[in-house]
Amino acid sequence: MAKHVAVLKGGWSVEREVSLNSGAFLAQSARDAGYEVTEIDVKRDIGEVLTKLKPDLVLNGLHGRFGEDGTIQGMLEILGIPYTHSGVLASALAMDKHQSKIVLKGVGVPVTTHIIAHIEDIARKHVMKPPYVIKPVAEGSSVGIFIVKSETSHPPQEILRTDWQGGEYLMVERYIPGRELTCAVMGDVALGVIEIVTDLNFYNYEAKYASGGSKHVLPAEIPSKVYENVQKLSLKAHEALGCRGISRADFRFNDLAGQDGELVCLEVNTQPGMSSTSLVPEMIEHAGHSAKEFVTWMLEDASCLR
Numbered sequence: 096m097a098k099h100v101a102v103l104k105g106g107w108s109v110e111r112e113v114s115l116n117s118g119a120f121l122a123q124s125a126r127d128a129g130y131e132v133t134e135i136d137v138k139r140d141i142g143e144v145l146t147k148l149k150p151d152l153v154l155n156g157l158h159g160r161f162g163e164d165g166t167i168q169g170m171l172e173i174l175g176i177p178y179t180h181s182g183v184l185a186s187a188l189a190m191d192k193h194q195s196k197i198v199l200k201g202v203g204v205p206v207t208t209h210i211i212a213h214i215e216d217i218a219r220k221h222v223m224k225p226p227y228v229i230k231p232v233a234e235g236s237s238v239g240i241f242i243v244k245s246e247t248s249h250p251p252q253e254i255l256r257t258d259w260q261g262g263e264y265l266m267v268e269r270y271i272p273g274r275e276l277t278c279a280v281m282g283d284v285a286l287g288v289i290e291i292v293t294d295l296n297f298y299n300y301e302a303k304y305a306s307g308g309s310k311h312v313l314p315a316e317i318p319s320k321v322y323e324n325v326q327k328l329s330l331k332a333h334e335a336l337g338c339r340g341i342s343r344a345d346f347r348f349n350d351l352a353g354q355d356g357e358l359v360c361l362e363v364n365t366q367p368g369m370s371s372t373s374l375v376p377e378m379i380e381h382a383g384h385s386a387k388e389f390v391t392w393m394l395e396d397a398s399c400l401r
Contacts, residue, residue, distance in 0.1 A: 097131045101150035105136035108159030116370035118156035124390040142170055152397045153178040163366040164190040172399050179393045181365040182401025185337035189365045190233050192266055202335040204328050207359045209268035214254045226270035231261035271359050273349030278329040279378045280342050285326035286378040290315035313381050332363050339401045340393055343367040
């Protein structure tokens with residue numbers, strides 16, 4: 096008898112639409128692999144829904160707060176339902192960009208300098224010499240990110256809007272010019288490195304999810320030494336944060352900085368996107384795995400106490 100899999104998707108974070116697409120991809124791949132699948136658009140009664148449904152496994156397709164930050168993982172631990180991706184601690188740690196950078200720096204993964212400041216202080220005057228980047232401490236999909244260029248006379252005032260959802264304290268970090276690179280880790284293996292090329296200011300929400308918003312170059316056309324270093328650092332970050340299943344590390348590579356350039360890890364995603372425009376499905380295919388094989392591997396790895 097086929098195992099019953101509940102695919103969690105949607106939710107109420109700012110990444111809801113992305114999660115709905117990821118969930119649909121994961122659900123179809125699980126069906127193709129022979130599992131009995133129930134798709135759940137997650138609301139705040141998810142504990143009650145899962146208690147009544149009694150699935151064998153949970154395939155987590157949620158993104159952002161509550162789905163990626165250890166919250167849903169903790170609930171699944173309490174319910175005793177085996178689930179995919181990272182566990183409580185790794186999920187919470189990776190989602191918090193400030194804390195995760197402390198851990199990454201401690202194991203030798205290069206990160207850029209940053210400070211945490213109140214939105215009013217950030218909006219009042221430059222808290223760091225431009226160019227710099229303002230971003231929420233715990234959001235994904237490049238939501239709420241501002242690049243403050245060298246010639247900018249005043250910080251962005253959008254963070255003071257009443258509909259701002261990025262939190263009261265934000266991260267301000269040194270801007271790294273150059274190329275956008277990313278690499279996924281599947282279990283204990285680093286997959287191929289992608290360079291993301293976009294005509295937009297940076298790899299923002301539109302570039303990530305709009306059709307034609309960006310071009311993915313796989314394998315990235317960078318020096319072999321840099322390519323291998325991205326893979327090595329992605330695996331080191333995955334292990335240092337305690338990730339499980341699949342993760343994806345994002346980097347900036349400034350090839351004009353010194354002889355070897357400057358390579359910096361920006362963040363690690365424990366629930367990377369799985370939509371038609373996402374990066375990880377491309378890396379999986381490049382590594383020789385079908386979506387069906389990948390999802391089967393994820394579900395066979397599912398557990399509690401992750």
